[in-house]
Amino acid sequence: MSGTHDDGVHGDGSAQEGPADGRFGEGELEDGLLEEELRQAAAILDPVPAALRAIAVEAHALHDLQARVAELTFDSLVDALPVRGAEDAPRMLTFDADGVTVDVELTADGLIGQVMPPGPARIEMLSGPRRFARLTADDMGRFTGQAPPAGPFALRLRTGGEVVVTEWLRA
Amino acid sequence: MDRAEVGALVQSAADGDAAAWKALVDGLGPLVWSVVRAHGLSDADAHEVYQTAWFRFAQHLGRLREREKAGAWLASTARHECLKVLRAQRRWMPTDDPHLLDRVSEEPTPEESVLDSEEAAAESERVRRLWQEFEELGERCRQLLRVLMASPPPSYQEVSAALGIAVGSIGPTRQRCLRRLRSRLERRGTG
Structure with missing residues (x-):
């Protein structure tokens, strides 16, 4: 399982949107870190309910x-x-x-x-x-x-x- | 999830491999849940849409044209079911603001309970503040970030299918939303 956006669009999209003054990449790292922090927060505060996961696993029978x-x-x-x-x-x-x-x-x-x-x-x-x-x-x-x-x-x-x-x- | 991996798992699951199916549920379930949450449904509706997406996926398993895009297929199916729920609400309800119904479940998750232990109190406070600031962002930002924070991180194809937005608009919007969130956190002195 890859830990990054895997379709290559991520990098391209960001490159086009670099700051106009040419300081490309400024804040990119921080953006990634904040997104990762949000990901951890979601896993804690709003995860897939366990009962729903179980129902989805059973759904293979369908x-x-x-x-x-x-x-x-x-x-x-x-x-x-x-x-x-x-x-x-x-x-x-x-x-x-x-x-x-x-x-x-x-x-x-x-x-x-x-x-x-x-x-x-x-x-x-x-x-x-x-x-x-x-x-x-x-x-x-x-x-x-x-x-x-x-x-x-x-x-x-x-x-x-x-x-x-x-x-x-x-x- | 890596696309080649998803494609192989879908193939195996279609051939009857329950472990492959389970891996798909664990790898793509958080994405489906994020899509549902991004649309601000009530808990009951969110649960039903989540199930509908997986039941349909099981039903179509052997017939998917592009197996490696199963994540986008699920995200798109969940989105369409969400839109139906919102449409029905607009029709039956005096309010057209679905967020009046949008309450994250009050019941603490096991992880939340762990966070409540004393040692973790500070970290817990930080997570809560982050979440609170996130929830106060505008709808566009909340939707996009909620989908992006699925774990493992979704591809932009999946995000596009989840929200019905162009792949090319995701990067710029993501950047703007994350920076808006950061400046809110900094203003609160928690950044």
């Missing part, structure tokens, strides 16, 4: 060779204009894997969704490496379930002989 990832292609939180006064408007999400689309609508009460092309599917709602709930899509590809738990969630679908997992997302 690496799933079998499944295709359905990428988030629409999120009303980002892609839709806010509607004044419509504060409890449902969150609309669309996930796309090649040839399979999953539409999800989230409200405080629960989740409804639709798999396209329409067809039955067995669905697991994942909360980290744990399974939170099992859902079933009917012959039209429609499914309903309880609202996802706090924290990131994903849906893992078995449909027409393939496995698709939606991109991890905070509800």
